[in-house]
Amino acid sequence: MDKEQLxxxxxxxxxxxxxxxxxxxxxxxxxxxxxxxxxxxxxxxxDTLRSDRLARTWLIRIVINECYTLLRRKxxxxxxxxxxxEEQAQERxxxxxxxxxxxxxxxxxxxxxxxxxxxxxxxxxxxxMLEIPESTVKNRLARARARMRSQLEETKTVRDQMR
Amino acid sequence: MRAKNGEMQELRDQxxxxxxxxxxxxxxxxxxxxxxxxxxxxxxxKRTGKKAGRGGRRTAILVAAAxxxxxxxxxxxxxxxxxxxxxxxxEYGVEISQKADEADWEAPVEVPKVEIQxxxxxxxxxxxxxxxxxxxxxxxxxxxxxxNAVIMxxxxxxxxxxxxxxxxxxxxxxxxxxxxxxxxxxxxxxxSAFNRRIYxxxxxxxHVLEMYIAGDVTTEEALAVAEGISLVPTGETVSMxxxxxxxxxxxxxTEIETGVYAPKVTASRDELTVLKQGExxxxxxxxxxxxxxxxxxxxxxxVSSVQVGDNLSLLGDWENDPCLEDDWREAADETGAxxxxxxxxxxxxxxxxxxDQVIKTIQMNQKLVYAAVEYTNSREKELKxxxxxxxxxxxxxxxxxxxxxxxxxxxxxxxxxxxPGPAHMKEMDYYDVRGGDRGNNYISSIQPGETVxxxxxxxxxxxxxxxxxxxxxxxxxxxxxxxxxxxxxxxxCLVDIR
Numbered sequence: 001m002d003k004e005q006l007x008x009x010x011x012x013x014x015x016x017x018x019x020x021x022x023x024x025x026x027x028x029x030x031x032x033x034x035x036x037x038x039x040x041x042x043x044x045x046x047d048t049l050r051s052d053r054l055a056r057t058w059l060i061r062i063v064i065n066e067c068y069t070l071l072r073r074k075x076x077x078x079x080x081x082x083x084x085x086e087e088q089a090q091e092r093x094x095x096x097x098x099x100x101x102x103x104x105x106x107x108x109x110x111x112x113x114x115x116x117x118x119x120x121x122x123x124x125x126x127x128x129m130l131e132i133p134e135s136t137v138k139n140r141l142a143r144a145r146a147r148m149r150s151q152l153e154e155t156k157t158v159r160d161q162m163r
Numbered sequence: 164m165r166a167k168n169g170e171m172q173e174l175r176d177q178x179x180x181x182x183x184x185x186x187x188x189x190x191x192x193x194x195x196x197x198x199x200x201x202x203x204x205x206x207x208x209k210r211t212g213k214k215a216g217r218g219g220r221r222t223a224i225l226v227a228a229a230x231x232x233x234x235x236x237x238x239x240x241x242x243x244x245x246x247x248x249x250x251x252x253x254e255y256g257v258e259i260s261q262k263a264d265e266a267d268w269e270a271p272v273e274v275p276k277v278e279i280q281x282x283x284x285x286x287x288x289x290x291x292x293x294x295x296x297x298x299x300x301x302x303x304x305x306x307x308x309x310x311n312a313v314i315m316x317x318x319x320x321x322x323x324x325x326x327x328x329x330x331x332x333x334x335x336x337x338x339x340x341x342x343x344x345x346x347x348x349x350x351x352x353x354x355s356a357f358n359r360r361i362y363x364x365x366x367x368x369x370h371v372l373e374m375y376i377a378g379d380v381t382t383e384e385a386l387a388v389a390e391g392i393s394l395v396p397t398g399e400t401v402s403m404x405x406x407x408x409x410x411x412x413x414x415x416x417t418e419i420e421t422g423v424y425a426p427k428v429t430a431s432r433d434e435l436t437v438l439k440q441g442e443x444x445x446x447x448x449x450x451x452x453x454x455x456x457x458x459x460x461x462x463x464x465x466v467s468s469v470q471v472g473d474n475l476s477l478l479g480d481w482e483n484d485p486c487l488e489d490d491w492r493e494a495a496d497e498t499g500a501x502x503x504x505x506x507x508x509x510x511x512x513x514x515x516x517x518x519d520q521v522i523k524t525i526q527m528n529q530k531l532v533y534a535a536v537e538y539t540n541s542r543e544k545e546l547k548x549x550x551x552x553x554x555x556x557x558x559x560x561x562x563x564x565x566x567x568x569x570x571x572x573x574x575x576x577x578x579x580x581x582x583p584g585p586a587h588m589k590e591m592d593y594y595d596v597r598g599g600d601r602g603n604n605y606i607s608s609i610q611p612g613e614t615v616x617x618x619x620x621x622x623x624x625x626x627x628x629x630x631x632x633x634x635x636x637x638x639x640x641x642x643x644x645x646x647x648x649x650x651x652x653x654x655x656c657l658v659d660i661r
Contacts, residue, residue: 001599003197004197005449005599010189014181014185014189017189018181019178022178032188036188039196043196068293068295131296131309132375133357135327
């Protein structure tokens with residue numbers, strides 16, 4: 001793959017890159033930083049890519065790495081509960097209950113859900129991207145779904161009680 | 164959560180849209196790197212890579228590489244009274260439990276935030292990803308050792324984790340720390356699968372270290388790395404509430420239902436373009452125009468000839484052919500004659516009482532399929548760096564329906580098959596036209612009206628010869644049909660080469 005083709009791949013994949021970054025970072029400014037770092041790194045490392053058919057997976061892996069690097073650098077490895085309540089309300093006011101349920105998952109589970117359900121990657125591909133065993137991916141997905149279901153049911157109960 | 168799968172898929176629609184300024188940033192960055200190559204790698208943005216320490220020493224370790232199955236035992240004497248213990252579940256399951264003396268246990272509201280530091284890194288490997296990964300310098304993205312520091316929480320008292328398909332486990336003491344070493348079934352096989360694990364207790368900082376060890380790292384080296392791992396408090400703290408903890412990791416869960424993104428293995432004729440050998444069709448190709456812009460362009464394709472043989476000499480001077488992969492040479496004898504391959508039919512185990520089991524093996528003759536594929540530029544302008552690709556598909560045709568051949572389904576009780584030779588590769592492994600920066604599957608230039616012929620080859624199982632099609636769309640992988648509904652931009656273009 002040459003630089004022009006990588007450029008095209010990035011343009012084609014930018015929505016996926018954003019959803020992955022948004023899943024891990026939430027803040028759009030951070031997403032932009034991580035994506036920018038990932039693009040720089042991808043161009044710098046394109047010569048190390050062994051097979052063009054792995055390019056998209058490779059690119060998403062770089063985005064994930066940059067997100068985690070940014071989280072650690074900014075010491076922002078916090079979960080939703082740690083966000084100021086006003087910021088939460090501001091960021092999430094337009095989001096659906098389902099998306100809110102996704103947001104409340106721990107980071108490692110969130111990224112598995114995004115890659116599996118939103119981006120259509122297989123358990124095997126996600127394992128390769130996150131450098132974790134497939135069984136761990138399956139476990140995280142199973143837990144994520146259980147938590148989201150619980151969250152959605154809780155929301156429904158609260159809503160019913162308020163009526 | 165089967166009923167929620169539909170809702171899960173709706174998440175894509177409900178996900179926040181990408182802000183326009185990020186889209187503009189992406190366009191700018193791509194333009195900067197492709198339009199001004201002299202700035203490539205200039206490092207205009209601060210890089211954050213962490214240089215790994217390499218000054219560690221190789222330390223003799225007490226734990227043998229060969230592991231033994233143990234009954235329930237506990238190594239005592241660890242600070243805070245927290246210990247690991249292992250117990251056998253069925254034949255191949257191992258439960259790892261953390262136990263804590265009630266008197267010693269008082270879970271904090273906050274725990275120290277830690278970073279992983281390695282004092283020993285094997286030769287040829289580097290630490291990166293802020294210490295979470297130790298990988299081989301020449302293949303950072305595959306294999307190596309992955310690590311994670313997991314917080315222990317209140318639920319650690321009595322929590323346990325069930326590991327399946329375990330070949331052996333051993334309670335260990337490494338670097339003065341208590342832990343567990345686990346070897347999964349198949350760990351002796353080479354490869355990048357993460358087939359061994361080490362769990363070590365760091366109770367003084369309320370963490371457990373998880374290490375996943377790939378097949379390209381020896382157990383001795385992994386244990387030596389483990390011996391030198393420190394979890395160093397950063398001075399920050401992490402709230403226990405909502406944190407991802409050991410009990411999250413250990414909490415046994417049932418297998419998720421699969422099938423949400425099941426591969427598309429059946430397609431009707433009207434979903435596809437189906438051509439005969441010698442017939443021309445039009446595909447969409449990724450290429451560049453003369454201005455260097457990246458475009459999708461129509462390209463005529465025709466499979467002009469297909470030859471089947473059982474000797475690599477069909478390719479010509481195969482012994483000196485730079486396009487020939489090593490595994491192809493290994494699949495033949497010194498005269499180029501293809502050797503039979505062994506196909507294993509395997510029944511999956513539950514990982515507790517049964518492992519995956521080979522229920523049948525057969526010897527299968529191998530055949531070489533050698534095709535000439537013509538690409539013609541029917542536009543009025545030159546195309547540059549045209550990406551091409553084909554894969555071979557074994558299809559069962561019934562009426563107007565095509566189904567991907569599933570060998571496992573032909574054997575009762577078989578869940579999947581395995582074969583070591585190159586016949587399992589459906590994608591284009593051999594092709595004789597090279598281009599692009601990396602000298603791979605690109606045609607450097609096609610003038611208007613010009614035809615470029617690419618010779619491609621596959622090694623296939625003899626009993627699949629009557630099922631073979633080429634998918635020349637450039638999108639397929641040979642195991643499923645590419646289709647717009649699954650996110651590929653256009654459907655398969657099949658050529659019947661039976």
